[in-house]
Amino acid sequence: MKKNILNIAVFCVLIFSLSLCWLSGEKNEIVASERRKAAPMPPFSEILSEEYSGKFEDFMLDSFPLRENFRKINTSLRLDFLGQKDVNKIYKENGHLSKIDAPLDESSVLYVADKINSLKEKYFPEANVFYSAIPDKNYFLAASRPRIDYDKMLSLMQENTNAQYIDIFKTLTIDDYYFGDTHWRQEKILNTADTLLAEMGNEVKNVPCKENLIGDFKGVYASQAAIDFSDTLYCLENEYISSATVESAENGSNLFVYQTEKFKGVDPYDVYLGGAEAVLDIKRPLFEGEGEKHLILFRDSFGSSIAPLLLKNYSRITLLDLRYVSSLILDEFVNFENADILFLYNTQILNSGRLLK
Amino acid sequence: MLFSSVSFIYLFLPAVMLLYFASPRKIKNAVLLFSSLAFYFMGEPVYILLLLFSSVSDFVHGLIIDKLRGRRGAKIALVSAIVINLLMLGFFKYADFFISLVNSALGTQIPLLNIPLPIGISFFTFQTMSYSIDVFRGDTAPSKNLLNFGAYVTLFPQLIAGPIVRYRTVAAELENRKSTISDVSSGMLRFSVGLGKKVLIANMLGEFCSAFRNASEPSTLFYWVYAVAYCLQIYFDFSGYSDMAIGMGRMFGFNFPENFNYPFISKSLSEFWRRWHITLGTWFRDYVYFPLGGSRVGKIKLLRNLFVVWLLTGLWHGAAVNFVLWGLSFFVLLSIEKLFLGKYLQKAPVALQIAYTIFFTLVTFVIFGSADGGTISGDLSGFFGLANLPFVSGETLYYVKSFAPVIIFAAIGATPLPKKIFSRYSALEPIFIAAVIILSTACLVNGSFNPFLYFRF
Numbered sequence: 001m002k003k004n005i006l007n008i009a010v011f012c013v014l015i016f017s018l019s020l021c022w023l024s025g026e027k028n029e030i031v032a033s034e035r036r037k038a039a040p041m042p043p044f045s046e047i048l049s050e051e052y053s054g055k056f057e058d059f060m061l062d063s064f065p066l067r068e069n070f071r072k073i074n075t076s077l078r079l080d081f082l083g084q085k086d087v088n089k090i091y092k093e094n095g096h097l098s099k100i101d102a103p104l105d106e107s108s109v110l111y112v113a114d115k116i117n118s119l120k121e122k123y124f125p126e127a128n129v130f131y132s133a134i135p136d137k138n139y140f141l142a143a144s145r146p147r148i149d150y151d152k153m154l155s156l157m158q159e160n161t162n163a164q165y166i167d168i169f170k171t172l173t174i175d176d177y178y179f180g181d182t183h184w185r186q187e188k189i190l191n192t193a194d195t196l197l198a199e200m201g202n203e204v205k206n207v208p209c210k211e212n213l214i215g216d217f218k219g220v221y222a223s224q225a226a227i228d229f230s231d232t233l234y235c236l237e238n239e240y241i242s243s244a245t246v247e248s249a250e251n252g253s254n255l256f257v258y259q260t261e262k263f264k265g266v267d268p269y270d271v272y273l274g275g276a277e278a279v280l281d282i283k284r285p286l287f288e289g290e291g292e293k294h295l296i297l298f299r300d301s302f303g304s305s306i307a308p309l310l311l312k313n314y315s316r317i318t319l320l321d322l323r324y325v326s327s328l329i330l331d332e333f334v335n336f337e338n339a340d341i342l343f344l345y346n347t348q349i350l351n352s353g354r355l356l357k
Numbered sequence: 358m359l360f361s362s363v364s365f366i367y368l369f370l371p372a373v374m375l376l377y378f379a380s381p382r383k384i385k386n387a388v389l390l391f392s393s394l395a396f397y398f399m400g401e402p403v404y405i406l407l408l409l410f411s412s413v414s415d416f417v418h419g420l421i422i423d424k425l426r427g428r429r430g431a432k433i434a435l436v437s438a439i440v441i442n443l444l445m446l447g448f449f450k451y452a453d454f455f456i457s458l459v460n461s462a463l464g465t466q467i468p469l470l471n472i473p474l475p476i477g478i479s480f481f482t483f484q485t486m487s488y489s490i491d492v493f494r495g496d497t498a499p500s501k502n503l504l505n506f507g508a509y510v511t512l513f514p515q516l517i518a519g520p521i522v523r524y525r526t527v528a529a530e531l532e533n534r535k536s537t538i539s540d541v542s543s544g545m546l547r548f549s550v551g552l553g554k555k556v557l558i559a560n561m562l563g564e565f566c567s568a569f570r571n572a573s574e575p576s577t578l579f580y581w582v583y584a585v586a587y588c589l590q591i592y593f594d595f596s597g598y599s600d601m602a603i604g605m606g607r608m609f610g611f612n613f614p615e616n617f618n619y620p621f622i623s624k625s626l627s628e629f630w631r632r633w634h635i636t637l638g639t640w641f642r643d644y645v646y647f648p649l650g651g652s653r654v655g656k657i658k659l660l661r662n663l664f665v666v667w668l669l670t671g672l673w674h675g676a677a678v679n680f681v682l683w684g685l686s687f688f689v690l691l692s693i694e695k696l697f698l699g700k701y702l703q704k705a706p707v708a709l710q711i712a713y714t715i716f717f718t719l720v721t722f723v724i725f726g727s728a729d730g731g732t733i734s735g736d737l738s739g740f741f742g743l744a745n746l747p748f749v750s751g752e753t754l755y756y757v758k759s760f761a762p763v764i765i766f767a768a769i770g771a772t773p774l775p776k777k778i779f780s781r782y783s784a785l786e787p788i789f790i791a792a793v794i795i796l797s798t799a800c801l802v803n804g805s806f807n808p809f810l811y812f813r814f
Contacts, residue, residue: 001538003783003787005542006786006787007545007546007786007787008538008542008545009787010791011545011549011790011794012374014790014791014794014795015367015370016371018367019367047402048403049402050401050402052402053358053399053400056364057358057364060363060368061802064363064798067802071799071802071803073795073796073799074800074802074803075803077796077799083759083761083762084763086759088803102573102752103574144751144755145755146751146755226803
């Protein structure tokens with residue numbers, strides 16, 4: 001009898017207490033750990049729709065009490081107790097977190113190659129056009145896991161792209177990336193930036209940089225997998241970077257290269273140039289003996305942290321993110337004349353090429 | 358709404374429990390009826406009318422059958438009840454399948470109707486048909502209370518995924534039942550067991566099966582492990598759901614029949630089907646196989662009876678060729694067992710009998726599972742090593758190693774062993790309930806929608 005009462009008590013306490021917590025708790029608009037908006041409560045007017053219960057379930061899942069604690073329990077159950085090799089495709093290896101991305105989607109890679117070719121033909125047929133691929137962390141970590149065939153990816157790009165390839169794989173190691181995030185560390189990619197500049201025909205200036213500590217943060221993989229991994233974000237300063245201003249089609253002019261107020265936002269990496277935007281224009285004053293030099297950088301989020309490091313050789317850098325702006329209307333925002341063109345994409349973007357409009 | 362969803366566990370169920378246990382006895386059936394209608398409405402807002410129609414139709418037919426008992430009219434009423442149910446099932450579930458077959462056979466291009474399948478239609482039509490047949494046979498008195506009958510048909514614990522509960526099983530409980538502390542406790546324990554089976558085991562096995570279907574480096578080993586994982590996934594998914602249904606029934610004072618009885622320890626395929634989806638098997642046995650003569654006929658008629666039952670069983674599972682072939686594969690295997698192999702099988706060592714049963718179960722479920730992204734020939738070729746694939750690949754090893762503990766745990770869990778061990782430590786039940794609820798919630802919160810596999814039925 002005592003056991004029966006305990007069974008009922010445990011069952012009811014758990015179910016009813018979490019239920020009451022959900023009913024009375026605040027419903028957040030953002031799921032910070034996953035860097036996305038929370039599913040909203042579906043309007044009652046849609047109750048006759050078959051999708052209503054699914055949408056309501058999503059709403060309830062996103063606003064569930066102690067959500068992050070439950071996610072940590074799930075991660076621990078899978079990784080530590082059941083010995084699974086990944087959770088939500090995120091795995092731990094050599095002190096890093098990374099996300100499985102496999103197999104190689106050849107059609108996506110060919111799509112990107114074709115995109116580069118068509119943009120060149122349409123907007124800058126006479127320009128110096130370069131492209132490069134940034135290896136994702138799986139390149140260094142996923143030896144015994146499903147992974148992209150990187151050699152095949154690069155050879156497909158080289159065989160099908162009408163632009164000059166710059167190899168930056170050799171400039172990078174896993175130590176150049178955050179532990180719990182997908183991105184590279186700005187303070188570790190000076191050599192990579194110099195390689196890009198040199199290959200684009202620039203005389204690379206030796207400009208020392210000062211590391212400014214911004215703070216500790218939890219990277220995207222750590223957040224997605226609900227694993228406690230801490231990283232430290234730095235911003236590099238030199239006279240070229242500190243004199244530059246940023247103009248955003250969406251957020252206005254005279255913004256700083258580093259927008260440190262965004263560090264406490266949904267994605268701390270948005271410190272670099274304010275994060276993902278369709279069109280950004282970085283300009284700086286000319287220094288003695290310099291002429292104007294313009295770089296147009298087709299990029300993803302990795303481009304935000306490397307672009308400032310290219311300012312020592314370019315007085316103007318225009319960043320275009322084709323995930324947010326159609327390639328059909330670029331000439332409404334950009335003048336491509338007399339500019340170097342660089343396509344710089346992470347291998348995960350190349351493997352999901354159709355994200356580019 | 359799924360049982361294994363946070364909206365069900367943390368909103369619907371506590372609300373219904375509060376309403377039910379706070380209500381006076383006289384209106385408890387009304388509470389269940391309206392809760393069940395609300396439950397069905399959340400998933401099928403339009404088809405709730407179909408459910409109501411089915412309930413009223415068989416209620417009325419039951420009364421007519423009883424009133425005209427012994428006369429020709431009773432038989433006409435019975436046929437009418439069955440035809441109405443079969444027409445509903447046939448139209449909503451099989452219309453497009455038969456149109457496709459006609460188009461394939463005759464080269465016509467009749468457009469498909471693309472009618473969405475009402476959730477649980479295979480379950481509640483079979484339930485109401487069994488009622489009308491049982492009334493006709495005199496196995497149960499007809500219900501004189503539409504509300505109580507409606508509560509029986511729509512009862513949410515078993516409405517959309519079984520067990521298929523016959524009216525006569527719960528007739529007395531509908532009129533007069535009690536939920537003792539022991540009932541509620543064992544119901545909550547059973548519900549928790551089912552929730553754990555579904556969320557902690559079946560869903561994880563489903564992740565492995567999904568990895569298999571998306572593999573870029575398939576291998577023979579991957580096919581073998583997939584066959585085992587898929588079979589176990591179906592078992593834990595379905596038996597877990599049945600456990601939740603039975604557990605909730607128990608909480609509300611009903612004793613639903615068991616639906617699974619450790620099918621993987623069966624020593625023959627005949628025994629397997631006495632342990633797997635028991636309520637469906639007994640339904641076909643009592644309402645199709647026995648009326649056709651059962652086993653007490655000559656060999657030709659026995660084969661005919663088996664063919665009819667297994668064709669219908671396959672069709673019941675889905676309006677697709679692979680389900681029909683799956684059913685017919687059991688027809689072939691069971692015919693061989695009954696006519697020839699069975700007597701030799703009984704003399705074989707037990708381990709061999711179980712191995713034989715498991716092997717052919719795996720093969721048949723490979724056919725069953727080919728609806729989920731594969732092809733029958735492709736999957737069978739892969740399983741038997743005829744697809745020109747390497748025996749193993751790096752991707753195979755990765756996923757097999759990753760999911761080996763879950764698969765092994767599931768394999769052990771599919772035997773009576775855990776229950777035997779756990780029954781010695783019944784004092785730990787409260788801890789078990791808490792652990793399962795917390796861990797299941799953790800998995801649900803991390804994931805998203807996890808539809809029950811048998812929802813296609």
